[in-house]
Amino acid sequence: MIGAISNVLSNSTLANIAQNTATSVSIETTLKSIGRPGFILIDNNISPDTKKYAATKEFLYQATCLAVYLALIIPVFKKGAFSLAKKTFFKNKPEFAKFTNASEYLDYYNLASKNITNRKATLMKDHSRNKFMHDGLREELQNNVKPEKYPLIKGTIELGSLIGSVFGLAILAPQISHYTIHPMLRMLGMEKKEEPKNPADTHRIDNKV
Template structure:
């Protein structure tokens, strides 16, 4: 089973799917947050107050989903996936022990993908102003030795674990978590904008009119 998981997370197709998933979700949700309210507002068969309320509600829903997805879900699942892979799935697999977290690994991988050894060495000797130390001090001797090679080890198991957790986060997060947070936020926001009360009054007036007609 472990071999099967290993093959999956080290495949290039998985990386492409993960990258495309994140980008597709971001683009699709952004377009929805603009397009759906826009179509509601240009609908001539809906009165002005209803259009304003419906458009605002749809925009807030899509915008909140996107914000929650990008700011919370993706980072959380990436970190969680890395920890799960490091401490459970690939506990004794070479590579994970060199990195404390996803951020540290991604920085190393970016350096490893640079084809110029000279450029890598130049980056390693730069100072991290916020931490008061050189970049190379973040890495152990094994990683520093790898970066001196023409083709350093990129530790694909680690990359695969990050990408797989990204896919899982996209599916579960956008389908379950983001909508729940959005719904909790939408109505207070609409009340703050004065649209919730306006909608209730309009519905009450319409119901009263229907009762009178009946």
């Protein structure tokens, strides 16, 4: 049993996910969007209507966060950080010149994290036959047991993702949800449109009409 757990825990792909800000935040948000409404729904101590309302609201909030994150934060901040660093802060760094964009570097990083046998096997596959044919990157991956991973580039991408995650999930997503959740709940028939609270106000409006 412990051996099986150890095998799972030593999985390189999982370790890459754990160290990848964008992927780990996406997974956490997905887990929350399923887990939190799920926990509300299996609670027998509250009324079915309340459960349904609270679970839907929580799901919609987490789903909004995930949508904002996937649609805006990953493409803009993750990729933008690499481009910005390459053009401004680290324009003289030779490692940045080796990669055209963040995706190419991340492909390289994922391969470099694998053991040499798996790495060579992946490089021989059709989709990777013509990859990394410049700047000695392919040789580095094929011949070195521990190839250079260029932590500066990795860190730049992670810092960009971190800033994007903070902006997206702490500032942007709550504001977007503020305007979208209640209309969505009304569309699903779980909330009624707010009536004017003061009858006098209604009367005044009617008079004006």
